[in-house]
Amino acid sequence: MVLLSSGAVIRRGTRWLLTGNLVGRGLDFAFGVVLARLLVPADFGMLVTMRIFTGLAGFVAGGGMGQALVQAKEVERHDYDVVFTVQLLVGCLIYGAFFLIAPLFAHWFHDDLYRDLLRVSALSFLIRPVGNVGRAHLHRAMRFRAISTLRMLTTPLSGVVSITLAWHHFGPWSLIYGGLAGSFGNALLLMAASGWYPRPAFRLPTAKRLGLYGGKVAANNFVSFVNREAQNFVLSRLGGAALLGLYNKAASLQTLPGDVIGGSVYQTVFRALAVEQESRDRSRYIFLRTITLVAVYTWPFFVGLAWLADPFIVTVYGEKWRAAAAPLAILSIGGFVATYGMQSGALVAAQDCLGRELFIQIERVVWLVAACVFGLRWGLVGVAWATIPVRLYCSSRMYHLAASTIGAGFRDLFRALAPAIWLNTLLCMLLAVAHVLLFAPLREAEPALYLTGMAVVGTVGYLACFLFLPIEALAGEVGRWRTVLHVGVRS
Numbered sequence: 452m453v454l455l456s457s458g459a460v461i462r463r464g465t466r467w468l469l470t471g472n473l474v475g476r477g478l479d480f481a482f483g484v485v486l487a488r489l490l491v492p493a494d495f496g497m498l499v500t501m502r503i504f505t506g507l508a509g510f511v512a513g514g515g516m517g518q519a520l521v522q523a524k525e526v527e528r529h530d531y532d533v534v535f536t537v538q539l540l541v542g543c544l545i546y547g548a549f550f551l552i553a554p555l556f557a558h559w560f561h562d563d564l565y566r567d568l569l570r571v572s573a574l575s576f577l578i579r580p581v582g583n584v585g586r587a588h589l590h591r592a593m594r595f596r597a598i599s600t601l602r603m604l605t606t607p608l609s610g611v612v613s614i615t616l617a618w619h620h621f622g623p624w625s626l627i628y629g630g631l632a633g634s635f636g637n638a639l640l641l642m643a644a645s646g647w648y649p650r651p652a653f654r655l656p657t658a659k660r661l662g663l664y665g666g667k668v669a670a671n672n673f674v675s676f677v678n679r680e681a682q683n684f685v686l687s688r689l690g691g692a693a694l695l696g697l698y699n700k701a702a703s704l705q706t707l708p709g710d711v712i713g714g715s716v717y718q719t720v721f722r723a724l725a726v727e728q729e730s731r732d733r734s735r736y737i738f739l740r741t742i743t744l745v746a747v748y749t750w751p752f753f754v755g756l757a758w759l760a761d762p763f764i765v766t767v768y769g770e771k772w773r774a775a776a777a778p779l780a781i782l783s784i785g786g787f788v789a790t791y792g793m794q795s796g797a798l799v800a801a802q803d804c805l806g807r808e809l810f811i812q813i814e815r816v817v818w819l820v821a822a823c824v825f826g827l828r829w830g831l832v833g834v835a836w837a838t839i840p841v842r843l844y845c846s847s848r849m850y851h852l853a854a855s856t857i858g859a860g861f862r863d864l865f866r867a868l869a870p871a872i873w874l875n876t877l878l879c880m881l882l883a884v885a886h887v888l889l890f891a892p893l894r895e896a897e898p899a900l901y902l903t904g905m906a907v908v909g910t911v912g913y914l915a916c917f918l919f920l921p922i923e924a925l926a927g928e929v930g931r932w933r934t935v936l937h938v939g940v941r942s
Contacts, residue, residue, distance in 0.1 A: 473711060474599075474602075474603045474606075475602040475603060475606045476707060476710070476711045478603075478606045478607055478610060479606060479610070480707070481610075482606075482609075482610030482611075482613065482614060484767055484768060485614050485617075486613055486614060486617055486625070486626070487700070487768045487769070487772060488768070488769055489614070489617040489618060489625075490617055490622065490623075490625070490626075491693070491696075491771070492692070492693045492694075492695075492696030492697050492700070492771070492772070493691075493692040493693045493696055494622050494623045494626065494696070495626070495696040495699060495700070496687065496691070496692030496693055496694070496695040496696035496699070497562075497564070497565070497568065497623045497692050498623055498626045498627070499683050499687070499695055499696070499699045500560065500565075500683070500684075500687045500692065500695065501565070501568060501569055501572055502680070502683075503680040503683055503684050503687070504549075504556070504569075505549070505569075505572055505573060505575070505576075506676050506680060507673065507676060507677070507680075508545045508548075508549070508576070509576070509579070516534045516537065516538065516661050516662060518587070518800070519534075519661040519662070520534060520584075520587040520588075520591060520661065521587055521590045521591045521721075521725070526591065529652055529654065529657065530657055530661065531584050531587070531588060531647055532649075532650045532651065532652035533652055533653055533654055533657045533658055533661070534583075534584055534587070534661060535580050535581070535584045535649055535650075535651075536651045536652055536653050537653070537658055537662075538579065538580035538583060538584070539577075539580040539649075539651075542576035542577055542579060542580055543576075543577065545573070545576045546573045546574065546576045546577060549569055549570065549573035549576075550570050550573065553565070553566040553567070553569045553570045554566050556569055557569075560687070564623070568623060568624070568627055571627055571628075571631070572627050572630070572631075574631060575630070575631060575634050578631075578634050578635055578638050579634070579638070580649075581638040581639075581641070581642050581649055582634065582637055582638035582641050582642075584645075584647060584649075585638070585641030585642045585644070585645040585647055586598065586641050586645075588645035588646075588647045589641070589644060589645050590718065593719075594644075595718070595719065597644045597645075601637060601640045601641060601644060602637070604636075604640060605633050605636045605637040605640060606633065608632050608633050608636045609629045609630060609632055609633025609634075609636075610629065611629075612625075612628055612629040612632040612633075613625045613626055613628070613629025613630075614629075616628055616629065670809055674809060674812035674813055674815075674816060677812075677816050681816055681819050681820045681823070682698070682702075682819055682820075682823045682834065682838070683695055683698075683699060685820060685823045685824060685827070686698055686823065686827075686834070689824075689827060690827065694831070697772065697774050697775045697778075697831060698775070698778055698831050698834065698835075700768070700772060700775045700779075701775040701776075701778035701779035701782055701831070701835070702778075702782060704756065704775075704779055705753075705756060705779055705782040705783050705785070705786055706786070706789075707752075708749045708752035708753060708756075708786065709749055709786060709789050709790065709793060712745060712748050712749050713745050713749060713789070713790065713793045713794065714793070716741055716744075716745055716794070717793060717794065717796070717797050720737060720738075720741050720794065720797050721797040721800055721801055723737055724737060724738070724797060724798055724801035724802075725800075725801040727801075728801050728802055728803075731856075731857045731858055734798065734801070734802075734856075734857045735857040735858065735859055735863075738794065738797075738798050738853065738854075738857060738859070739859065739863055739864075739866075739867045740867075741794050741797075742790065742791050742794050742864070742867040742868065743867045743868070743870060743871070743924060743925075744928060745790050745793075745794060746787075746790045746791075746867070746868050746870075746871035747870055747871045747874060747917070747925065747928075749786070749790055750786075750787060750790070750871045750874070750875045751874070751875060751878055751909070751913050752786075753783045753784070753786035753787055754783075754875050754878050754879060754882070754909075755906065755909055756779060756780065756783040756786075757780045757781075757783040757784060758780075758879075758882055758905070758909075759902055759905055759906065760776045760777070760779040760780035760783070761773070761776040761777075761780070761898070762894065762898035762899070762901050762902040763776070763779075763902055764776040764779065765898050766898050766899045766902050774831065775831075777831065777832050777835070778831045778832060778834070778835040781832065781835035781836055781839070782835050782838070784839055785838060785839050785842040785843075788842050788843050788846040788847070789842065789846060790868075790871075791846060791849075791850050791864060791867075791868070792842075792845070792846030792849050792850065794853075795846070795849040795850045795852065795853035795854075796808070796849060796853075798853040798856065798857070799849070799852055799853050799856070802853075802856045802857075804852065804853075804856060807852055808849070808852060811845060811848045811849055811852065814845070814848075815841065815845040818841040818844070818845070819838060819841055822834070822837035822838050822840075822841050823837065823838075825837055826838075847861075850864055866924075869924065870922050870924045870925050873920075873922065874913065874916050874917060874920070874922075877912075877913075877916050878909060878912060878913050878916070881908065881909065881912040881913075882905060882908070882909055885904070885905060885908040885909075886905065889904065889908075890904045890905055917929065917932075918932065918933060918936075918938055
C-alpha cells in the first residue's frame with residue numbers, strides 16, 4: 452500500500468496519462484483546427500447544445516459506479532459484471548427517452564435537424580457501459596500506460612471520420628458520427644486490454660454497496676457538469692448556436708492546459724489519496740505537492756493564452772473565429788485558480804466528503820447562471836469577465852473543504868503556489884519586454900510571426916528560469932529535468 456502512494460509511482464502513472472493526454476489532445480487540437488476551417492461556428496454550437504442534455508443523462512447512466520470500483524478497498528470479478536449490467540439497463544432507458552423526446556427538443560430550439568441528430572447521438576449510451584467498466588478495471592490496477600495507449604489509438608479514428616464527412620459537406624453530422632466511431636473503438640480496445648468481457652449479472656447487495664459511493668460521485672459530477680454547461684444553455688437559448696460556438700471555442704481552449712496536465716495528475720493522485728486516506732500527513736504532502744507542480748506546469752500556458760489570444764485565434768482558426776479571442780484571453784485568467792480547485796476535488800473524493808462538495812457545486816451553478824445572464828449585456832466579453840469572481844470564490848471554497856480534512860490552511864496554499872507565482876511573474880515581465888523591444892509592429896501586420904516570436908521567447912525564458920533559478924521547493928523536480936536534459940550535469 453505504501454508503495455502505491457510513493458512519489459515514484461505517482462510520477463510514473465502521471466507520466467503515462469500525461470503522454471496519452473498530450474498526444475490525444477494534440478490530435479484533438481489538430482483535427483479541431485481542420486474542422487473549424489471546414490465547418491462554421493453554428494455547427495459546433497448545435498453539438499454543444501445537444502451535449503448539454505446528453506451529458507447530464509450520462510451521469511445518470513454511469514451512476515459514478517466506475518469510480519466506486521476504483522475507490523473501493525476490495526472488489527471481485529462479479530462486481531464489474533454488476534456495474535456493467537446496471538449501466539447497460541439504465542443506458543437503454545435513457546436512449547429510449549431521448550428517442551421519444553427528440554421531436555420536442557427540435558421544436559424547442561426551432562430547428563428540425565435537432566430531432567435526428569439527438570436520436571443518433573444518443574446511441575452512445577448503448578456503448579458506454581463497456582468502456583466505463585473496462586477503464587475502471589485498468590484504473591484500479593494503475594495500468595495507466597494501457598489507458599494512455601488506447602486513447603492515442605482511438606483519437607485519430609474519431610478525427611479522421613469527422614474530417615472526411617465534413618469535407619463532403621455533412622455539417623454537424625460529421626461531428627456526431629466521428630464521436631460515435633471513437634466511442635465504439637475505445638470501448639472495444641478497453642475491453643480487450645482489461646481482459647474483462649461483458650457478462651450480465653446482478654446482485655442487489657453489490658449494487659447497493661457500489662451505488663452508495665457511486666451515487667455521491669454521480670451527484671457531484673452531475674452538478675459539476677451543470678456548472679460547465681449552464682452557461683452554454685443560457686447562451687444557446689439567448690444568443691443562438693453561432694454565439695455559443697464562439698464562446699465554447701474560447702472556453703475549451705482555456706481549459707486545455709488544466710485538462711491535459713491537471714486531469715492526468717488527478718487520476719493517479721486520487722488513487723494514491725484513496726489508499727492514504729487514513730494518513731493525514733501523507734495526504735497533506737501529496738495534496739500540496741501536487742498543487743505546486745501542477746501550477747508550475749500549467750500557469751505558463753494560461754499566461755500565454757491571455758497574452759496571445761488574438762493572434763493565436765486568427766492564425767490557427769481563421770478570421771471567422773476572431774470574436775472568440777477576447778473571451779479566451781479573459782477566461783485564461785480564471786485558469787490560475789482552477790489549478791487548486793481540481794486537485795481539491797481529488798482529495799475530497801478520496802476522503803469521501805462528496806456530500807459537502809455537492810453544496811458548493813450547486814452554489815456554483817446558481818452564480819454562473821446569474822453571471823452569464825448579467826454579462827450578456829456586454830456580449831461574450833461581459834460573460835467571460837462575469838465568470839472570473841465566481842471561479843475564484845468557488846475554487847477557494849473547494850480548497851477550504853479539502854484542506855480541512857487534512858489540517859491545512861490558506862497559508863499552506865500560498866506556500867504551495869509561491870514557486871509558480873514567482874516564475875510566471877518573471878514570464879509576464881519577459882513577454883512585456885519582448886513585445887515592446889522586438890515584436891510590437893508585427894502584432895497586427897503579421898500575427899503569425901508575432902505569435903511565433905513571442906511563443907519562442909516565452910518558452911525559452913520560462914524553461915531557463917525553471918532550470919536555473921534557485922527555488923528550493925522545486926529542487927527535486929528541477930534536478931530530475933536537468934538529468935533528463937543533461938543540463939548542468941557532470942558526465
